[in-house]
């Protein structure tokens with residue numbers, strides 16, 4: 001079997017408000033992985049235009065996601081932080097993958113069905129082909145590990161299917177060009193921890209999302225301490241005190257969600273949280289949750305505001321990261337062209 005150097009890649013869309021789900025399910029975990037892996041973190045602006053975007057908002061939000069990465073603790077000098085549209089090889093490899101992935105595979109993608117809704121005929125072709133671009137994001141670096149929230153699982157399975165089919169369909173040429181029995185790794189999704197699916201604060205059956213019309217459904221990364229406190233105090237709960245065992249949370253989605261959020265913010269397990277808070281009424285537990293949420297999130301919001309006041313610095317970080325990403329991506333893309341039989345200048 002071909003072996004691949006361990007490399008982490010992940011991306012966040014610059015659409016709408018970054019929220020606690022993005023932080024706990026993804027960005028906070030990106031920060032941790034910096035100590036053990038080489039990491040590439042991408043603001044996926046080309047994914048954003050699969051849905052309508054106001055250019056001014058998009059421009060600001062690209063900088064805002066970058067600011068969130070930096071404020072959360074990602075170090076752009078040790079790792080790579082960049083925006084997708086500055087590295088053209090993502091789109092180039094996505095075209096190749098459009099020719100590898102099968103219509104039947106994309107027809108199964110639940111995110112397309114959710115986002116396109118009833119008016120599917122009117123959805124952009126880009127929204128449909130989105131998973132191919134996502135596979136290209138990862139595989140243009142031949143990344144081996146991808147930390148994401150639960151909602152991205154199906155897309156990562158598709159990424160593995162695309163890598164496998166490419167490796168099979170071009171196996172002779174891959175070997176001929178000295179890449180052994182596989183050119184692309186079968187990427188490992190890393191979906192771990194208590195907060196892989198943070199739910200809405202208003203409805204424990206719905207995912208916390210950027211597009212929910214109710215701002216009270218989510219905690220935004222830019223919320224100040226008072227807003228965070230208010231949203232947690234208003235969060236939907238039930239009438240029972242907290243149980244002593246995690247099994248007791250099973251039919252209680254709102255309680256389960258608040259305990260998971262507490263656990264993720266404080267780096268413990270839900271069982272640990274219940275050990276300390278069993279029997280608490282929600283009024284008391286919510287006060288404790290406000291304290292930990294404000295302590296963790298308010299400094300990030302402050303730092304994001306400080307960074308957003310200096311867009312020149314953010315743009316320089318993205319330009320530097322993009323230049324380094326382009327070197328790696330060009331290497332993969334040249335090899336792909338050789339494997340496919342394209343003629344290229346040398």
Ligand code: TYM
Pocket residue numbers: 009010011012013014021022023024025026027044047133134137138146147148149150151152155195196197198199207208209
């Ligand atoms: P996006 O921008 O919707 O979300 C960014 C990250 O946040 C996670 N996430 C959540 N985690 C827990 N609870 C939630 N409620 C919640 N909501 C969002 C997402 O799982 C994701 O990890 N398609 C991707 C972006 C992307 C990408 C990639 C990711 C493009 N190319 C390559 C990894 C690798 C997306 O739309 O994420």
